[in-house]
Structures are given as C-alpha cells and as structure tokens.
Amino acid sequence: MKHLLRTWLAGIAAVLLLGAGALVWVVSTRLPSDEEVAVRISEAFEKRFGVGLKVGGAHWALLPSPVLVLSSVATDQPRPITLRRITVQLKLRELLLRRVIAIDEAEIESLVLPRESVRAFRGKAPKPNEGGNIVALPAPWTLAPVPLEKVRWRDVVWIDRRDIALAYDGEISFEANWRPRQARVERAGASPPARLRLDRAAGQDRWRTRIDVGGGTWNGVTLFEALPDDRLRVSAELEPRQVDIEGLVQAFGRRTAVAGKVSGYSRLVAEAGDVGALIRSLHTRTTFSVRPATLTGLDLAKTVLTAGTDRSGTTPLDELTGTLDTQGTEEGIVLRYTGLKARSGVLTASGNLKSFNRKLDGDVAVDLVDGVVGMPLKIGGTASNPEISLTGGALAGAAVGTAVLPGVGTAIGARVGQQVEKLFGAEPPAKKKKAPPPRTTKPPAVR
Structure with missing residues (x-):
C-alpha cells in the first residue's frame, strides 16, 4: 500500500497545483470561461511533464469559496491514466489578500493508474526533498508552507504488470515539506480489512505505523531521513502478529501455497533521489514463523517416496520458519527465502528458495521418520505450477x-x-x- 501511495502522490500534487495556478491566472487577469481554464491546465501539464492531458470538463468559482472541479481527465497515452473527477477547495483569504496558494482540501474520485503509463513519468516527478517546488508561479504569488492540507481519494486503481487491478481508498493530512501528519490507506472492499495508518510524532520524521491485514496486525515505526544531494531514506521496523497468510495474499489478488498464521519481525529500507527510484530500491527482510502451517497442493512425504513423480495432497506442519528477503529491481521484485525449516510428526525439512517474476528456483532436503534421511529435492516451475523433483x-x-x-x-x-x-x-x-x-x-x- 505504501508503494502505491508514494508512486502517484507527487503526480497528484502537481495536478492540484497546476489547477491552483490556473486560478491564480483567473484572479490576476480577467475572468475566463470554464473551457479556457481546461485548456490552460492541459497546456501547463504537457509543458511540465511532456505528456498531453485531456480535460473533459472544468468548473471554477471564487465565491463563496474558491473551488476548481475537473472531470473526465485522461493522459494522451496508448493506455491512458484516467480520472473521473477531482475537486479542489482553496483558502479564500490567503488567495485574495495575500496571493498565497493554499489548498484546504482535495477530493479524488476514480483514478486509474496503469503501470506502463505511470512509467512514462519516470524522472519527471519532483525529488523527495524539493518540497513545494512543483510548478513555477509568477511573482508575487507564492505557495503556502503547507500547500495542501488534506487529500481524500476513493477508488484509486493500480494496474500492475500482470494486469491485476487493485482499488484503494484513503486520505492524508499534510504538514510542511509534504510530511504526512496522518494517513490512512486501505484496500477497497477487502475482508478482513487491509489497512495502513500513519501518525506522525510531533516535530519528528517518525511515524507510528499500524497495519491491519489478514485478521492480524503488522505494527511498528517508520522513519524518514533527509540525506545530502536531495536524497531521502525511508526505513521501518514492523512486527507481524497472527497474520493469516491466505487472507493477506487474497486481499491483493494473489494466491499462496502456504496456509497458516505468521508472526515475526520485518525491517524495510529504501534510499534514492526521486520517488520512483525510492520504490525500486526498497529492500525488506522478514524473519518469520508459522505455527501450525499447511503446504497446500503438496505432499512432501509422497514426493520423497516417489522421487518426485507424485506430489499431490497437502503437508500439515507443526511449524515453518525462515527468512524472507525482497529486493526491488527494474523488472520486478526478487524474493529469497533462506534458512527454511519445517517439521511435523512425519518429517522435517530444510532448504532455500528464490522467486522472481513467478519463476521458482530452490532446493529442499527432507527427512522422513521411517529412516529416509536428507532426501534432496529440486524446486522449479512457476508459482502457479511448481515442479518438485x-x-x-x-x-x-x-x-x-x-x-x-x-x-x-x-x-x-x-x-x-x-x-x-x-x-x-x-x-x-x-x-x-x-x-x-x-x-x-x-x-x-x-x-
């Protein structure tokens, strides 16, 4: 969820401020039509990002409070980013008397973000430490220390490389330098709930982090650190507690070969000079235990006794432990399971496994209580069709x-x-x- 938030937050802020810039033009020149406002925003967006923007409808008003509404917005791309409606409420006093842009609240409805289209903006988003320098405003207009107080969204859909579409709802309240004071992001319609909440410690780049997922919790602390050369480091320490694995993966449109409730300890770290690179550099390390666990669709004992020719069935385990490392790359996330150990009344097993773009590569040694010791098995195939031999x-x-x-x-x-x-x-x-x-x-x- 945090990946998705950081990916599109900078782009949304740019659209909001471009809209606010159009209102600056409104109050500092003449009163244009709604159509002229739409054209102005489209031109400014293309100049800023090099991608065309179509605005189906625009409406603005200064009284009783400054408001801008855009509808049927779409980027000019083979698979466009689309936005059904966005409403921006500005602070009247700051706008008219002080010539300061301060957005009180923005509401986003039905934003669709195909991954390949978002990639076209790589390198064009503001750096993490650039603050509000997203658009250039004519003198004497300036941005407020907190350009955007709050943003709410409903039905924001991320479409990944496998064409899996996941919808999110949420809201963020900001402080200076785009630091969230509070944030909530949740998978729309997920049951049990899959929800992230952040609460900032006063005056610190430290957030209490609460995650509800799979009927359990994944709570801890998240830190932001501003580094030299406009780089940002994000780290987190979290503790999963009694998270149902099947509920967790199903909330994000995935399937799992392991059933049970996981507990353990996770550490996340990412460091980069722009938002996209920050996401791609993310590295996580989780030590975990699942008690009890079940390998669904795989009978390890039968696999050993038949030398891999028959693996149908399930394997109930008293305990499954190990370490999971994930590393973001240009082509996806690499998952490495190391130090895997499983035990039950009929067997013990140990091994390692790598998964990348759903392809599996690993090995496991299985000991059976009837005297078969250390039988080595090779794991291959894909996540949906594993091969063990x-x-x-x-x-x-x-x-x-x-x-x-x-x-x-x-x-x-x-x-x-x-x-x-x-x-x-x-x-x-x-x-x-x-x-x-x-x-x-x-x-x-x-x-």
Missing part, C-alpha cells in the same frame, strides 16, 4: 543406493549423487543425454 545426479545416486541398501541407502545415494553432480558440474537440462542402460540387472525403483 530429483536432479539427474541425485536420481541416479538414489537408484544405486536402493540397490545397495534399501531404505536409508536411497537417500544417502541421492545426496552423494547430488554432491558429485555439483562437484563436476551438471550439463544444462536441454543438453543432458539419456543415461546408458545398466550392464547388470536393473535396480529396484526408488522407494
């Missing part, structure tokens, strides 16, 4: 181990075969040749 070397070793010493020999042979394969280097899967037929009696199947 033995590597070629491990499979050959397992076959030999079965022939020499049934039971535990299967696993020991698989482990030896895997290590030999790593020592001498495995050929790429596409180039692997079929093993020659054995010269002696065919060994029994892997159990």
Whole structure:
C-alpha cells in the first residue's frame, strides 16, 4: 500500500497545483470561461511533464469559496491514466489578500493508474526533498508552507504488470515539506480489512505505523531521513502478529501455497533521489514463523517416496520458519527465502528458495521418520505450477543406493549423487543425454 501511495502522490500534487495556478491566472487577469481554464491546465501539464492531458470538463468559482472541479481527465497515452473527477477547495483569504496558494482540501474520485503509463513519468516527478517546488508561479504569488492540507481519494486503481487491478481508498493530512501528519490507506472492499495508518510524532520524521491485514496486525515505526544531494531514506521496523497468510495474499489478488498464521519481525529500507527510484530500491527482510502451517497442493512425504513423480495432497506442519528477503529491481521484485525449516510428526525439512517474476528456483532436503534421511529435492516451475523433483545426479545416486541398501541407502545415494553432480558440474537440462542402460540387472525403483 505504501508503494502505491508514494508512486502517484507527487503526480497528484502537481495536478492540484497546476489547477491552483490556473486560478491564480483567473484572479490576476480577467475572468475566463470554464473551457479556457481546461485548456490552460492541459497546456501547463504537457509543458511540465511532456505528456498531453485531456480535460473533459472544468468548473471554477471564487465565491463563496474558491473551488476548481475537473472531470473526465485522461493522459494522451496508448493506455491512458484516467480520472473521473477531482475537486479542489482553496483558502479564500490567503488567495485574495495575500496571493498565497493554499489548498484546504482535495477530493479524488476514480483514478486509474496503469503501470506502463505511470512509467512514462519516470524522472519527471519532483525529488523527495524539493518540497513545494512543483510548478513555477509568477511573482508575487507564492505557495503556502503547507500547500495542501488534506487529500481524500476513493477508488484509486493500480494496474500492475500482470494486469491485476487493485482499488484503494484513503486520505492524508499534510504538514510542511509534504510530511504526512496522518494517513490512512486501505484496500477497497477487502475482508478482513487491509489497512495502513500513519501518525506522525510531533516535530519528528517518525511515524507510528499500524497495519491491519489478514485478521492480524503488522505494527511498528517508520522513519524518514533527509540525506545530502536531495536524497531521502525511508526505513521501518514492523512486527507481524497472527497474520493469516491466505487472507493477506487474497486481499491483493494473489494466491499462496502456504496456509497458516505468521508472526515475526520485518525491517524495510529504501534510499534514492526521486520517488520512483525510492520504490525500486526498497529492500525488506522478514524473519518469520508459522505455527501450525499447511503446504497446500503438496505432499512432501509422497514426493520423497516417489522421487518426485507424485506430489499431490497437502503437508500439515507443526511449524515453518525462515527468512524472507525482497529486493526491488527494474523488472520486478526478487524474493529469497533462506534458512527454511519445517517439521511435523512425519518429517522435517530444510532448504532455500528464490522467486522472481513467478519463476521458482530452490532446493529442499527432507527427512522422513521411517529412516529416509536428507532426501534432496529440486524446486522449479512457476508459482502457479511448481515442479518438485530429483536432479539427474541425485536420481541416479538414489537408484544405486536402493540397490545397495534399501531404505536409508536411497537417500544417502541421492545426496552423494547430488554432491558429485555439483562437484563436476551438471550439463544444462536441454543438453543432458539419456543415461546408458545398466550392464547388470536393473535396480529396484526408488522407494
């Protein structure tokens, strides 16, 4: 949720102030028509961002209070950013007597943000520490120390690279330098609620952070730090408590292979010179435990006993623990699970897993209570269709181990075969040749 907020906040502020700049032109020259105001805003937006803007309708008034309403707004792009309606209320006294732009409240209705269209504004948004220097105002007009007091929005939709559209509602109250005093962002219609709330400590760049998601909480503290060269550092320390994993991912249009309630500790950090780069640099690290847990759609014991040929079913676990690292990149978020450990009444397992653009790459060693020790499994495929199997070397070793010493020999042979394969280097899967037929009696199947 915080990713989405930082992505479009600077652009929204620019549109608001461009609209306010149009009202400056209104009160300092003559009284133009609504159509002239719409043209003025379109021209100023294109000059500022290099992208055309179509304003379907505009209405303004000075009395009883200055107001600007824009409707049916769309960027001139193959897949446009669209806005059904935005209403801007300005402070009359500051506008007429002091020639100061101060927006009392802005309300946004139905804003749609396709990811590829937002990317066209990369590098054109103001830097995090530029404050209110979003538009140039003619002398003697100036911006108030707090140019925008409050912004509310309803049905703001973010469309990601997979074309998943998620709607958000919320509001922010600002202090100087665009620092939120209070903020609320929530997934529209999510049940149980998925909601972020921020409350600023007086005079500090420190926010009490409360997240309600998946029927649990993910609370802590968020910090902003202004760095040299107009860079900004954002960090947070959060503690997930009894968050239902399925409820969490479903709130954001995703699916999970693990069911249960997670608790742990998270740390987030991002550092950059502009808003977009700040989001792309975000790194998180979460140590977690899920007690109890269930692997849905995967029976680890059956996978081991059939050497990966049959994995249907589920795996109930007493506990699943590990560490999740995420790192933003130009092409998406890389997820790395390390130190994974799982245990139940029938097995224990350990391993590591990497996920990037839904592709999986990892390995796990499974110990069964019936004597099969350390059976190595390879994880591949995609998040929606994972593949679990033995590597070629491990499979050959397992076959030999079965022939020499049934039971535990299967696993020991698989482990030896895997290590030999790593020592001498495995050929790429596409180039692997079929093993020659054995010269002696065919060994029994892997159990």
